[in-house]
Amino acid sequence: MSRNWSRRRRYTPPRSPFRKFLDYCLAFAILGLIVLIVARLDRVETRQTTGSAIVNDGDSITLGAERIRLLGIDAPEYTQTCQKDGADYPCGRRSREALARLVAGKSVSCSGWERDRYNRLLGVCTAGGVDLNRAQVEQGWAVAYGDYDDLEQAARQKGIGIWAGTFERPREWRDTHRMPVEPHHGSAGSMLNWLREMLRLS
Known part of the structure; x- marks a missing residue:
């Protein structure tokens, strides 16, 4: 059973530094958008x-x-x-x-x-x-x-x-x-x- 399971597992290569950089950029962009919306909510009151x-x-x-x-x-x-x-x-x-x-x-x-x-x-x-x-x-x-x-x-x-x-x-x-x-x-x-x-x- 364990042998079959190990066969079905797929190898996931580690993310490249460039991919990690893009992920961090996306996270900061989303965080910045949230901060912008919160800061300007008074405009839509x-x-x-x-x-x-x-x-x-x-x-x-x-x-x-x-x-x-x-x-x-x-x-x-x-x-x-x-x-x-x-x-x-x-x-x-x-x-x-x-x-x-x-x-x-x-x-x-x-x-x-x-x-x-x-x-x-x-x-x-x-x-x-x-x-x-x-x-x-x-x-x-x-x-x-x-x-x-x-x-x-x-x-x-x-x-x-x-x-x-x-x-x-x-x-x-x-x-x-x-x-x-x-x-x-x-x-x-x-x-x-x-x-x-x-x-x-x-």
């Missing part, structure tokens, strides 16, 4: 900010020094036009006006942890008890962009906001006008934002 908002367009605002992009939605760009009753109209401006009406005279509160390529906080915001992200899609002045698909469907069926006519989705409009296209606010986009925060130098 949920941030909350409150104040009087300046409305930039239909899906972004500024609170003090913090620029905020409403998470999970995508509104027409400010200069974008849509079509209704055979004519163009400034749907980007209409979307901004709709958001401005929601926040007029109210304190706005936003929370989130992700940041986009422009270093804007991706947040969920409320004003006077109204969820601004939700309201923009519900009223038809923004489309779902990783969330609120049921609200988009309801607005489309009602034919309200931009759904009262025809339009290019904002992402497609940005692409055709050679503007940067941001990642979809889904799981893949969240992972990209997480990595961006971890690797950001400042």
Whole structure:
């Protein structure tokens, strides 16, 4: 029995110095990555900010020094036009006006942890008890962009906001006008934002 076992055992040659060196390098790299992640965990903590908002367009605002992009939605760009009753109209401006009406005279509160390529906080915001992200899609002045698909469907069926006519989705409009296209606010986009925060130098 022992003789058969010894026959089945395979000879394992000792690792070369170069292989040992590579193993040590890999171990130190993994340790360094762990230290980096622990040191920067504060960058992905949920941030909350409150104040009087300046409305930039239909899906972004500024609170003090913090620029905020409403998470999970995508509104027409400010200069974008849509079509209704055979004519163009400034749907980007209409979307901004709709958001401005929601926040007029109210304190706005936003929370989130992700940041986009422009270093804007991706947040969920409320004003006077109204969820601004939700309201923009519900009223038809923004489309779902990783969330609120049921609200988009309801607005489309009602034919309200931009759904009262025809339009290019904002992402497609940005692409055709050679503007940067941001990642979809889904799981893949969240992972990209997480990595961006971890690797950001400042």
